[in-house]
Amino acid sequence: MGRWNERVDRLLFSPRRLAAEVPASELTPDAAFPSYFISDTMPFPPADWTLKVGGLVARPSVFSLEQLKRMPQTGMRIRHHCVEGWSAVAEWRGVQLREIARLVGASQDAQYVEFRSFDSDYFSSWDIESSLHPQTILAYGMNGRALYPDHGAPLRLYSPVKLGYKSVKYLTEVNFLPQRTGGYWEDQGYDWYAGV
């Protein structure tokens, strides 16, 4: 049943379809935008935080937040869709994952991308098409400010083309892989593809 659903989900995904920008009047107040982490207490990044990018790449790399912020910036104000059924609107800023893939020289054989975090063992993995979607970004800004700690500071994955739980917060690693790994919720039975 899950496999059939995923096939349909994949079929409906268009790598070029952009999620619509939402007017500022529909922004969700910060306090009303839900957030969660799986650790017992709010995860805070280590002082020497960096993002490791590896796997099937020509140039395995480590990026500091400052380096990421110097890369071409993408911003979008879009609607977030949670698996539970609610929606909320925020403005996100960051660097496109496709830009990172280009910088590190991701291999054609990397059909999947895995995202790891410092929120205990929270992780997820994506198909390459959704990962390289122009609105799939590594976000360091939200609603005109630096990303808040409860929304995944200093860096989180964000994209309108997947359900919320696929957008891993508190990023530590991005790995381009030939096979898919699961995910925190996915391994418990939630859909792996989770397109929107």
Place this chain on the structure above:
Amino acid sequence: MASSTAEIRRKGRRAQPAAIRLAHWINIPLLVIMAGSGLQILAAYPALGPRGALYRWYPFQNDAPPSWLRIGGWLAGARHWHFAIAWFLILNGVLYLIYMAASGEWRRRIFIPRRDTSNALAMFGYYLRVRKTPPPEDFYNGLQRLAYTSAIAFGVVVVLSGLAIYKPVQLYWITAAFGGYDFARVVHLSCLVLLAMFTATHLVLVALHPRTIAAMLTGGQRG
């Protein structure tokens, strides 16, 4: 209009042709699973409206549907059921509509305002006891046609609004047609309520007219 009914009769068609009986009975388990898994999904966020701007007019904000009405056990399970079974519901509905159109059955079943309005009102008056006798009926009376046609319309809208909240980015034009994601969710839930009301009324009326149940099982008499 009587002539079109007579035309169908001349062909010796049964009251309930096999294709319609099949679609009718297949629909029941499909709708039960869709309704139960849908309510399980609703239980994960039993509110209407976007975060921070819940709709004020909805009186049941954060009231979860009772657990005995839910199917799928938990959110992830219910989603698997809901999205898999939905395609069978759509297939059954599309085949039914194609049959209705191709066979001409729609003529004696679909509510045509010009033909059926006065008959439906008269029948309604009879139910309210303001009329002593029911209006004449050929095959179905106007009120029956209105009820069955509404149920078909609810079915079409429940599918479209479902697609709107299933893929609000990829199928954005459907979502936009319903006024956006959160309003499409309202329409989707409203269709469930309307279909449930139709079903309750339908069950009472067929219980009062058991011959209609026999016809839906065996096809009934040839006209």
